[in-house]
Amino acid sequence: MKKIINSPGDVVPEMIDGLVxxxxxxxxxxxxxxxxxxxxxxxxxxxxxxxxxxxxxxxPAHPGFVGKGMLxxxxxxxxxxxxxxxxxxxxxxxxxxxxxxxxxxxxxxGDVMNFDMASDMAELDDIPVKSIIVxxxxxxxxxxxxxxxxxxxxxxxxxxxxxxxxDQGASLEEIEELANKALPHISTIAVALSAATxxxxxxxxxxxxxxxxxxxxxxxxxxxxxxxxxxxxxxLAEELVSKIDRELKLDATxxxxxxxxxxxATPLMEQYVxxxxxxxxxxxxKIKPAFMKVGNYMTSIxxxxxxxxxxxxxxxxxxxxxxxxxETIAW
Amino acid sequence: xxTAEIVDKWMKLFYSKISEQKAYLSxxxxxxxxxxxGNNMMRGMQGVEDSLDKLSNPDLKTIxxxxxxxxxxxxxxxxxxxxxxxxxxxxxxxxxxxAPAELFKLALEGIKKRGGATTGDKTMIDVWAPAVAALExxxxxxxxxxxxxxxxxxxxxxxGRASYLGERSVGHLDPGAVSSQYLFESFIEAGGIE
Numbered sequence: 151m152k153k154i155i156n157s158p159g160d161v162v163p164e165m166i167d168g169l170v171x172x173x174x175x176x177x178x179x180x181x182x183x184x185x186x187x188x189x190x191x192x193x194x195x196x197x198x199x200x201x202x203x204x205x206x207x208x209x210p211a212h213p214g215f216v217g218k219g220m221l222x223x224x225x226x227x228x229x230x231x232x233x234x235x236x237x238x239x240x241x242x243x244x245x246x247x248x249x250x251x252x253x254x255x256x257x258x259x260g261d262v263m264n265f266d267m268a269s270d271m272a273e274l275d276d277i278p279v280k281s282i283i284v285x286x287x288x289x290x291x292x293x294x295x296x297x298x299x300x301x302x303x304x305x306x307x308x309x310x311x312x313x314x315x316x317d318q319g320a321s322l323e324e325i326e327e328l329a330n331k332a333l334p335h336i337s338t339i340a341v342a343l344s345a346a347t348x349x350x351x352x353x354x355x356x357x358x359x360x361x362x363x364x365x366x367x368x369x370x371x372x373x374x375x376x377x378x379x380x381x382x383x384x385x386l387a388e389e390l391v392s393k394i395d396r397e398l399k400l401d402a403t404x405x406x407x408x409x410x411x412x413x414x415a416t417p418l419m420e421q422y423v424x425x426x427x428x429x430x431x432x433x434x435x436k437i438k439p440a441f442m443k444v445g446n447y448m449t450s451i452x453x454x455x456x457x458x459x460x461x462x463x464x465x466x467x468x469x470x471x472x473x474x475x476x477e478t479i480a481w
Numbered sequence: 482x483x484t485a486e487i488v489d490k491w492m493k494l495f496y497s498k499i500s501e502q503k504a505y506l507s508x509x510x511x512x513x514x515x516x517x518x519g520n521n522m523m524r525g526m527q528g529v530e531d532s533l534d535k536l537s538n539p540d541l542k543t544i545x546x547x548x549x550x551x552x553x554x555x556x557x558x559x560x561x562x563x564x565x566x567x568x569x570x571x572x573x574x575x576x577x578x579x580a581p582a583e584l585f586k587l588a589l590e591g592i593k594k595r596g597g598a599t600t601g602d603k604t605m606i607d608v609w610a611p612a613v614a615a616l617e618x619x620x621x622x623x624x625x626x627x628x629x630x631x632x633x634x635x636x637x638x639x640x641g642r643a644s645y646l647g648e649r650s651v652g653h654l655d656p657g658a659v660s661s662q663y664l665f666e667s668f669i670e671a672g673g674i675e
Contacts, residue, residue: 296644
């Protein structure tokens with residue numbers, strides 16, 4: 151394992167320290183925690199607080215999206231491990247200005263349980279808390295017999311949506327309604343070229359041969375749905391779009407937002423090559439995105455690969471929310 | 482009868498087993514999870530030991546609650562809330578009863594409620610449920626616990642990250658079941674069922 155670190159056990163606190171010291175204009179650490187909160191406190195006055203977070207290793211998610219117009223605070227757990235309830239609870243308290251706090255949770259059993267315990271703690275303090283559990287990864291079939299679909303890169307679009315609504319003064323109930331309405335219209339699918347190495351583990355989470363790829367891998371190296379020989383960017387675009395098409399039923403009369411997300415080790419050069427093929431593929435379906443982002447938003451440490459998120463903007467306001475200005479490190 | 486002395490001894494024994502098996506637990510977690518169960522439990526048990534060191538002559542409720550809070554705040558992932566909830570349930574109920582069968586049963590109910598899993602889902606419950614049943618008939622033994630943990634190998638995972646593998650999870654032990662095996666073994670070694 152080659153990594154620029156001091157010791158595997160110190161990665162998270164040192165990363166948070168570096169982040170808040172590099173960007174004091176946006177974020178600061180909540181004392182005694184691995185959570186960061188907006189440094190522009192007055193931007194939270196009279197607004198519903200938005201808290202997200204999860205295991206570390208997905209940077210810039212989640213602290214990179216903290217700032218006016220997006221998240222109020224983000225809680226960082228150990229690498230690929232949910233943060234603990236006490237830390238989430240501190241974040242909730244730090245951002246509550248009286249109108250309640252909305253939690254954006256990715257659908258992993260650990261995250262769901264820890265955020266759930268933190269909500270219980272906040273309720274004891276009479277802080278109203280509501281939440282959305284994001285499950286945009288269509289690689290996993292929804293079933294009673296599994297944990298269900300995972301929360302992946304589409305979560306960042308959810309952050310943007312609820313963050314913009316909160317900044318414009320929406321109530322906790324309105325934000326919950328918005329999140330519930332938007333969620334089924336956000337679909338993500340990934341392809342991995344190599345696995346991530348968790349610093350404390352020291353070796354990759356799975357093995358892929360030099361000429362192999364795997365479709366549908368999760369952001370913690372969870373297994374995907376198919377392995378095969380490496381394909382061209384053009385063929386990858388076809389596969390990923392057709393998979394999402396089966397879910398969202400792409401329609402040339404609809405407006406779509408697109409997020410091409412690098413998983414950590416894939417250069418932007420390749421992400422733009424893929425975007426070229428993706429836009430061609432969408433054009434054959436007469437679809438021209440109304441909004442698009444390309445880059446590293448929800449990474450998986452040093453995994454090579456990309457994910458594609460398509461968001462069907464069935465409500466006109468959603469595009470305005472995506473375009474709403476923010477003051478963050480990474481949006 | 483569970484006493485504060487037994488819990489103290491129990492946690493020391495559990496800590497030493499987790500330290501010895503840290504790499505093994507993470508290795509079990511790699512094919513069907515995310516490879517960090519040993520590290521997370523190790524961090525949690527270090528937290529438990531640090532917190533217990535600060536107590537002097539605690540009563541049973543205090544020591545159980547201290548264990549729970551240390552696990553909840555240090556482990557993270559799914560194991561933190563699940564083990565933490567188990568000890569929190571014992572702390573909440575230990576003034577009414579100190580019988581292991583009753584306290585572990587309440588703890589098991591807490592785990593089921595928190596995680597939404599049930600017997601046969603290839604989770605820690607597949608060790609906890611037979612262990613509680615054995616406690617109720619005074620027949621808990623190291624062999625029974627080992628057999629219960631080993632039994633998770635043949636199950637299809639229905640909860641947590643391993644559930645994404647479906648049938649492919651068969652053939653792997655559940656790491657949470659194995660750490661639970663160590664927990665019950667430590668309990669027996671600490672004199673919990675004597």
